Amino acid sequence: MRVEERDMPRIVETTDAVIRVTATCICGSDLWPYRGAEPLSSTPQAMGHEYIGVVEQIGSDVENVKVGDFVVGSFVASDNTCEICAAGYQSRCVHNVMMGEIGTQAEFARIPLADGTLVATPGQPDPELIPSLMAASDVLGTGWYGAVAAEAGPGKIIAVVGDGAVGLSAVLAAKQLGSERIIMFSRHPERQALARAFGATDIVEGRGDEGAAKVKELTGGYGAHGTVEAVGTQESMWQAINTTRPGGYVGYVGVSHGVELDGLNLFFTSVHLHGGPAPVRHYLPELIDLIWDRKIDPGKVFDLTLPVEDAAEGYKAMDERRATKVLLTF
Amino acid sequence: MRVEERDMPRIVETTDAVIRVTATCICGSDLWPYRGAEPLSSTPQAMGHEYIGVVEQIGSDVENVKVGDFVVGSFVASDNTCEICAAGYQSRCVHNVMMGEIGTQAEFARIPLADGTLVATPGQPDPELIPSLMAASDVLGTGWYGAVAAEAGPGKIIAVVGDGAVGLSAVLAAKQLGSERIIMFSRHPERQALARAFGATDIVEGRGDEGAAKVKELTGGYGAHGTVEAVGTQESMWQAINTTRPGGYVGYVGVSHGVELDGLNLFFTSVHLHGGPAPVRHYLPELIDLIWDRKIDPGKVFDLTLPVEDAAEGYKAMDERRATKVLLTF
Numbered sequence: 269m270r271v272e273e274r275d276m277p278r279i280v281e282t283t284d285a286v287i288r289v290t291a292t293c294i295c296g297s298d299l300w301p302y303r304g305a306e307p308l309s310s311t312p313q314a315m316g317h318e319y320i321g322v323v324e325q326i327g328s329d330v331e332n333v334k335v336g337d338f339v340v341g342s343f344v345a346s347d348n349t350c351e352i353c354a355a356g357y358q359s360r361c362v363h364n365v366m367m368g369e370i371g372t373q374a375e376f377a378r379i380p381l382a383d384g385t386l387v388a389t390p391g392q393p394d395p396e397l398i399p400s401l402m403a404a405s406d407v408l409g410t411g412w413y414g415a416v417a418a419e420a421g422p423g424k425i426i427a428v429v430g431d432g433a434v435g436l437s438a439v440l441a442a443k444q445l446g447s448e449r450i451i452m453f454s455r456h457p458e459r460q461a462l463a464r465a466f467g468a469t470d471i472v473e474g475r476g477d478e479g480a481a482k483v484k485e486l487t488g489g490y491g492a493h494g495t496v497e498a499v500g501t502q503e504s505m506w507q508a509i510n511t512t513r514p515g516g517y518v519g520y521v522g523v524s525h526g527v528e529l530d531g532l533n534l535f536f537t538s539v540h541l542h543g544g545p546a547p548v549r550h551y552l553p554e555l556i557d558l559i560w561d562r563k564i565d566p567g568k569v570f571d572l573t574l575p576v577e578d579a580a581e582g583y584k585a586m587d588e589r590r591a592t593k594v595l596l597t598f
Numbered sequence: 599m600r601v602e603e604r605d606m607p608r609i610v611e612t613t614d615a616v617i618r619v620t621a622t623c624i625c626g627s628d629l630w631p632y633r634g635a636e637p638l639s640s641t642p643q644a645m646g647h648e649y650i651g652v653v654e655q656i657g658s659d660v661e662n663v664k665v666g667d668f669v670v671g672s673f674v675a676s677d678n679t680c681e682i683c684a685a686g687y688q689s690r691c692v693h694n695v696m697m698g699e700i701g702t703q704a705e706f707a708r709i710p711l712a713d714g715t716l717v718a719t720p721g722q723p724d725p726e727l728i729p730s731l732m733a734a735s736d737v738l739g740t741g742w743y744g745a746v747a748a749e750a751g752p753g754k755i756i757a758v759v760g761d762g763a764v765g766l767s768a769v770l771a772a773k774q775l776g777s778e779r780i781i782m783f784s785r786h787p788e789r790q791a792l793a794r795a796f797g798a799t800d801i802v803e804g805r806g807d808e809g810a811a812k813v814k815e816l817t818g819g820y821g822a823h824g825t826v827e828a829v830g831t832q833e834s835m836w837q838a839i840n841t842t843r844p845g846g847y848v849g850y851v852g853v854s855h856g857v858e859l860d861g862l863n864l865f866f867t868s869v870h871l872h873g874g875p876a877p878v879r880h881y882l883p884e885l886i887d888l889i890w891d892r893k894i895d896p897g898k899v900f901d902l903t904l905p906v907e908d909a910a911e912g913y914k915a916m917d918e919r920r921a922t923k924v925l926l927t928f
Binding site for chain 2: 351352355356357359360362488489490500502505513514515520523524525526527528529530531532534535536537538539540541542543544545547
């Protein structure tokens with residue numbers, strides 16, 4: 269992991285924008301290739317897919333944002349007009365571009381499909397809002413989608429597997445969506461404290477079957493109405509499924525690695541299983557408003573801020589779990 | 599497979615009823631042990647879990663049905679009062695009893711939790727209603743649940759994988775639930791004809807990836823809004839998932855055999871996956887009304903009726919796919 273000079277991005281398609289990146293960050297999913305859990309390309313690979321910044325340049329067909337706008341975008345560029353986008357699944361837009369292929373851990377970035385991808389904030393943000401707007405670009409939107417997929421809402425007991433930034437954001441989302449009882453799986457005192465600040469009412473330290481059994485015990489033997497899975501391993505997936513009551517909802521947003529679901533076991537759990545790459549764009553306008561109005565403070569998930577020159581140290585800190593989420597500034 | 603004399607069932611719990619079975623039938627899932635795809639017990643095993651009949655005897659705590667009532671029950675006995683039942687998942691009731699363990703391919707059957715399990719018809723049915731009421735006990739309710747899980751409804755394009763009695767019932771259900779466009783996968787002319795009679799608008803003969811690609815082609819490249827999976831094999835499950843657009847719904851009701859879902863592949867499909875043993879009890883009152891009022895005729899799935907003495911021939915005919923669904927009478 270190193271920082272180097274690259275060519276200045278430029279407009280390629282008439283629907284592109286180029287933004288000056290104000291802040292970017294390191295995602296749990298950036299750790300998969302870092303750890304060698306995903307095949308590496310043979311050439312240097314630009315990293316990162318989260319970004320906020322100021323529009324520098326727009327293509328001739330861009331209408332929804334203008335030069336100088338402060339914008340938040342999702343980790344997937346989308347046209348926001350196809351039937352899939354219209355149904356709220358912009359992350360699977362028929363014209364989607366994964367921003368990780370572009371690499372937004374950089375001072376400037378080309379944003380394809382700018383009209384469908386970028387959302388301008390109401391004005392230039394106060395510096396104190398930067399971490400929260402940054403969070404909206406991925407982890408908050410992903411946790412939110414997980415909580416929606418878990419059907420969080422009034423009267424619903426929601427459990428969250430994974431105490432990283434996405435899991436913590438899912439706690440915040442479940443609370444905002446109206447759930448009064450939120451159970452967080454965590455063994456880390458600082459993360460437990462942040463989970464409680466975000467709305468968690470119960471902390472369970474057990475994992476796997478033991479953790480799931482504890483949740484059943486806490487919920488009259490039934491299990492949670494919904495569970496957010498925010499890790500992506502075989503153990504965490506089954507922990508989430510087994511934590512959930514029959515007929516309940518599992519929202520899985522951890523990028524699955526080495527997960528195999530046995531069909532017959534899944535059949536008899538009778539849960540709803542829904543997840544995948546979060547359509548963050550769908551939630552961005554609402555999330556930006558909540559942040560702008562100081563109703564939520566998701567930026568608290570960042571516990572380490574580094575200048576981009578020290579990105580390598582940021583990866584190391586997250587890999588070693590010394591940091592939950594690293595903000596990179598310019 | 600043979601027919602033999604057994605002891606007369608009797609009331610064991612005060613919540614039991616004993617019914618005289620008017621008709622029973624052979625389920626696709628009865629074929630799994632028949633074909634040796636499930637371990638067999640070392641002793642003779644009673645078979646069957648579908649039943650309609652007349653109440654002969656009730657336990658002292660039974661209040662909702664009385665001796666002489668004509669009743670339809672589900673293949674899972676349920677208390678219909680626990681939180682799981684109240685949420686509509688009677689098949690996963692905390693006190694559930696799988697009726698297959700009792701074996702309802704018999705002249706009489708003990709029904710546990712009679713108050714929560716049995717639904718009385720408005721009166722003694724005309725003989726012509728018997729097949730349809732029989733279908734309600736499992737295949738219709740299972741197809742209905744699959745169609746509900748696939749979110750069938752107005753404006754929704756629904757595909758159905760599996761042209762057995764459950765798949766055909768899912769077509770009927772999707773039509774009743776308001777879907778105008780229903781795509782059936784089938785290679786059998788008779789089943790295609792019945793699917794069309796039940797509401798299918800398109801027939802696709804391709805399977806697997808080829809079949810899924812055909813549905814995408816028929817739906818503007820997007821895929822079905824929802825798909826019912828009514829087989830339970832690896833191929834059929836992925837055919838259903840790949841037939842469905844991102845953000846769409848897969849309702850899987852085929853009992854999974856040898857199905858392994860790769861987590862990462864599933865993650866990037868972004869479908870909702872929901873299924874399991876159908877809570878038929880939840881739908882029974884509505885289904886009985888539709889049948890009683892001659893609004894639906896799901897009994898058409900039976901294409902072979904045999905006296906119970908010839909049950910072995912019924913299994914053989916279904917195993918060899920000479921019959922879609924076999925009704926057994928007394």
